[in-house]
Amino acid sequence: MRSPRENDAQRTADAVARRSYGKLVAYLAARTRDVTAAEDALSEAFASALAVWPRSGCPANPEAWLMTVARRKLIDVARHQRSGEAVATQLRILVEAPEGPVDTAIPDMRLALMFACAHPAIEEGIHAPLILQAVLGLDAKAIASAFLTSPAAMSKRLVRAKDKIRQAGIPFAIPEREELPARLASVLDAIYAAFAEGWSDPGGMDATRRDLSEEVLFLARLVAELLPEEAEALGLLALMLHAEARRRARRSASGAYISFAVQDLALWDAAMIEEAESLLRRASTLRAIGRYQLEAALQSAHVHRRRTGHGNWEDVVRLYDALLTLAPSPVVAVNRALAIAELHGVKAGLDALDAIAADARLAEYQPYWATRAELMARNGAYSEARHAYEMAVGLERDPAVRQFLLQRCAALPA
Structure with missing residues (x-):
């Protein structure tokens, strides 16, 4: 059983690893251009910390302590494994590195x-x-x-x-x-x-x-x-926040899959959604449109429709058109077909799916078959819908989604 001081050392080390691992490795590796050596040295520094800190107490600045130990280990390795001008340069770089507090003396690399x-x-x-x-x-x-x-x-x-x-x-x-x-x-x-x-x-x-x-x-x-001036970096973060904001709503208490159209809005993380919207607004002022901004804008449009109940499928289709032009992919094409079905009717959606059916990648793309099944079912083509559902079920890895698709297939009229 660990002593209180050992527990304190472990908690401190864990916190530093989560907070500063990348910063420490990046700084060490940037000076040596050897990621493996930097990781090994930092790993040994953490091992030393778990041996020393329970006896001497955790330092006021654990990052600086770890950096100092890791840097010394790199110096030892350089002295024992290399020779000539290379080792002199390496040692000079390491010796001249600052030993002060990480947050003030060491740049974030x-x-x-x-x-x-x-x-x-x-x-x-x-x-x-x-x-x-x-x-x-x-x-x-x-x-x-x-x-x-x-x-x-x-x-x-x-x-x-x-x-x-x-x-x-x-x-x-x-x-x-x-x-x-x-x-x-x-x-x-x-x-x-x-x-x-x-x-x-x-x-x-x-x-x-x-x-x-x-x-x-x-x-x-x-x-x-x-x-902060790179619009696509803001767009990607906005896209990820929009997706993450709905995580809790995607499954029931029993683990069953819940489609976007019927998710409980109370389970959405409103703060994350607002942050995503703010990032999108900032990105739009930079006037450098890109794939991730468009995908985030689509997420924003879907969220707005659910929250307000106002149909905005025309805007959604326009966004998919822009995304298909900028970053064409079967994923975008399938989603666009579904949006077209909502805007112009099921036949138009099926026509859009038929227009991309020759793409060999779609044969093993589950959402293509699930979308086709949904539109065929709406069109009364139950036999074709059943076949498409069977294809989608066979391609799906998530048991909860598989069960959802099986239930949709079973609900089709005979």
Whole structure:
């Protein structure tokens, strides 16, 4: 059984890990361009803290204590493993680093680390996992679970990516203005991809995915705060807040799926929705429209319709048209077809679905089949609707959504 001082040390270490892990790793790695070495040194510093703090008491500034210990460990590694001019440069950089309080003496390099992780020289598919590990400290097992792959495979890919940063000398810096859009897009896409993984556990029953949602929301806030003049950064945060605001309403007390149209508005987080609306208004003043702003605007329109009861499908279709032009995808096309059905009737919606049916990606896209089933059922084509529901059920991973689709299928007239 732990002593009170051991418990205090553990709580302090946990709090620092949550609050400052990324800041400490980013600063160490920015000076050495070696993410793995920075993570190892910080890990050893935390281990030292759990051994020392119960005896000596927790320091007034635990971040500064950890930084000092981690930096000394990096110096030891540099002295023992390297030689010549490289070690002299490395040691000079480390020795000259400040040891003062983290919040005042050490610049926040987390955004620079994210841009390093999203460098075009690194495989695009590993951007999001690399950001989650380097900036948030999630381990390979947790990330592998979120991205539906094996821990061994994820670990190997992460190691290769970190080696690429070190070997290629990828700079830890926010790109120049002309390079920013492409690089920022990678950072935002990585954050949103990670958020989507966490969003796939709407009931919050999976601790890993629940933590993932919280952490990537933190990342989105960080980018928006550090780049307040980038409209798409504001748009992404607004989109994520709109989605997160409705999390509690997506499941009943028994875990059953509840569609957007019948969710209990009292369960929506009004403060999150208002924050999302404020971010959208700020983004609109920057006059640089992008995908995430349009998607957030669509969420805003759907929320407004439910809250007021006023139909706004014409506005929704216009937003989908703009999004389809800016960022064409089968996801957008399917949602647009459903909106067209609401505005112009079921036949028009089915025509819009038929117009994209040749896209091979739709064959295994559950929402396509669920949308087709819904529109066929409204059109009285019950046999076709039943087939589409069966396809949707077979493609759905979430048991609650599967049950919902089965119930809709069973309710069709014979």
